[in-house]
Amino acid sequence: MGFGSDQGLNDNHRLSYENAIRSFASSDRASAAPMDENNAREFLRYVNKFSKKSKQRCGVIDLDKIQPIVETEVDQEKENEENLAYVCTYYNNIPHCPDDMNLTHELLNKIAVLKLNGGLGTTMGCRGPKSAIEVRDKLTFLDLTVKQVEFLNTKYGVDVPLILMNSFNTDTETERVLSKYSDHNLKIFTFTQHYFPRIDKHTMTPLPTGPFSKENAHQWYPPGHGNVYQSLVDSGLVEKLLGQGKEYIFISNIDNLGATVDLNILYEIMCNDREMCMEVTRRERQDVAGGSLFEYLGKPKLLEQRSMPPKEWEKLKRLASSSPFGTMFNTNNLWISLRALNRLALENKLLLDVLFREKEITDNTGVATMTLQLETAAGAAIEFFDNSFIVFVPRKRFLPVKTTDDLFAVQSDLFTVRHGSLSLRQERKNMIAVPTVKLGANFRSVDEYLKRLRYGVPDILELEHLTVSGNVHFGEDVALKGTVIIVAEEGSRIDIASGSVLKDNVVTGNLRILEH
Known part of the structure; x- marks a missing residue:
């Protein structure tokens, strides 16, 4: 579920949409959408967040206060002295995890692996979950992921669970497929992310008139991978994992074949009590998705191209080019402290920037409707975590299969x-x-x-x-x-x-x- 630019949307379109969303938020139309309590709460939060943001144009961002991300030393004593809000460095600069089986056992027993599994294989002409597409040697994305986690559990004698965040598009088929892993050496948990109603662009009303069903599924959508945090908390899995002694969760896209558990990164974040770690890498010509990181008011901030007017985005690109880290972008390989996540969710502080997307959908009778949907990006959470860590990793850790x-x-x-x-x-x-x-x-x-x-x-x-x-x-x-x-x-x-x-x-x- 990558985020690209708003192709075809000029500032007049954007302003018209923002005005409509404000009207939508202030009426009873948003709350009229038929959803359960958790979905309704999240949907209204997205609407209200976007409404407040659009009133201020680009949120509360003062472009003059945005700075490029710069490299900092990985030195805990210096971090404490300077009270750094984040550390950014190259992968080669972080300490290697000692070759100690007992230490490795202890580290791995404190993590869980979460794969974002909400996408379909439609961009490659396939029906069903993208994770079910055969990639190599008759193995699917999911098969490869299971093998990776099972290998850790078997080699080190640990219990690293695999968690899948499904969407309503992938949940049923994924649950059916999971039965073939019943005799494998790993525990697999699943949860389904929230689902929101599409908004009719012309009437600014929720498209569905009744509860979610198979027949009206095209009128709903999963609201982006930034929804992983609240959906995970609402599922009860955060408390369950904490109760099992887990401290961190490694989140990545299931179609990123380079996103495997890295002991050096794990060792660094656990030794230094990082609340969040984001892996970034060099942007190449083909990397049209993936937000760019900047420093804003002393904290890292992820900005997406479609969240900014074109002229302002060009200004930010020029600013970024002044730093060696200006070519980096978010791989969506994220390491999250479960305790910090639970705290921020309970305090209602994970207020991620809300992005919008226009999408034309066609109903069963062939009638097309232009709709609007609100989404968030998982990497945008970095500004809310304390003592975060940004590590510039080799491209081998970013091997997505999108096409x-x-x-x-x-x-x-x-x-x-x-x-x-x-x-x-x-x-x-x-x-x-x-x-x-x-x-x-x-x-x-x-x-x-x-x-x-x-x-x-x-x-x-x-x-x-x-x-x-x-x-x-x-x-x-x-x-x-x-x-x-x-x-x-x-x-x-x-x-x-x-x-x-x-x-x-x-x-x-x-x-x-x-x-x-």
């Missing part, structure tokens, strides 16, 4: 898989970590992708850039090196023959390369 372009890379020989974790091949480490892959519309759905790659992904160990457009099919044992561009003209087909090696080639037209 079939990403799937192509993770299914290739660039990676090896061990205990559910992907590792970049040693031969690749002196090159660009992952090549740029751009597959055309013919590859967009998983079914079409598999049909065109029936023998598997080619050897791309020496590939730097690949663009494929049109009706292209790959044979067996194909190797791609350097920059390769393959364009099949409309109505034509290109077959790359088995055993072909393409290095710095451009292939166009209507071509079938045959073996001889």
Whole structure:
């Protein structure tokens, strides 16, 4: 559930929407939506938060008081002397966890792993939970996650539970799938995040007229991954985990194959009583989602592009470029103190910035309605936690699979898989970590992708850039090196023959390369 920019929304659209939300918040229309107590409470809180924010334009942010994030020393004595609100440093600067089995056992027994599992596989043409898509060696995202956690439990003799935050879109199917892990060495807990009614953009009324049901599910939506905190508290799992001696929870997207438990990060945050740790990494051209971090009034603040008018966002980008950390963005790998989370939730202090999204939905009769939905980002919570930690991690900890372009890379020989974790091949480490892959519309759905790659992904160990457009099919044992561009003209087909090696080639037209 990434957050991108408000494409197509100018300031007039934004202001019109903000005025409508204020009107919505001050009327009885918001409370008229048929929801249970927890969902209704959260929905009204989002509406009221956004309403207050829009009255002040960009919340209460004074752009002149925003500063770039800068590196600080990992020195507890210095932190105490200077009363630092946060520490930011590179991964290589944090202490290594000592090679002590007893210490590792103690650390791991104090954590739980939570995966955000509310998304569907629609961007890759799949129905059902994205976590059920096969990624590698016939293993799904969920299979790989289970293997990772089970390996920790078995190797170190610990009890690290796996928690899945489902949405109403994924809950039923996920619960059905979980039965196959009943004999695995891990406990799995699930909870469902809140669900909010979509708001009709034109009438500013909640779209559903009755309680949530299978028939009107399209009129509701899960309000972003920032909803994880209150949903987790409302589920009762925070108190349950604290009662079991757990102290931290590691949150990440289930489609980020690089988000595994890291002992060095865990050791650092537990030794220094961090309330929250955010992993950030270098932003590349393809990273359109993911908020940027700044310092505001002495605390870190996550800002999303669509929360700011374009001119102000450009100003912030220029400001960020003045710092070595200006290229970083939030990976959504978050380590949270359960005690701190419980405290902030009980004190009603987790008032995350609310973002809005326009979305057209179509009902069962084919009638389209433009709707509005309010969402939050999980990383935005960092400004509310004390003694937070920002660590600039290598790109290998951010390996998301959002499209079939990403799937192509993770299914290739660039990676090896061990205990559910992907590792970049040693031969690749002196090159660009992952090549740029751009597959055309013919590859967009998983079914079409598999049909065109029936023998598997080619050897791309020496590939730097690949663009494929049109009706292209790959044979067996194909190797791609350097920059390769393959364009099949409309109505034509290109077959790359088995055993072909393409290095710095451009292939166009209507071509079938045959073996001889």
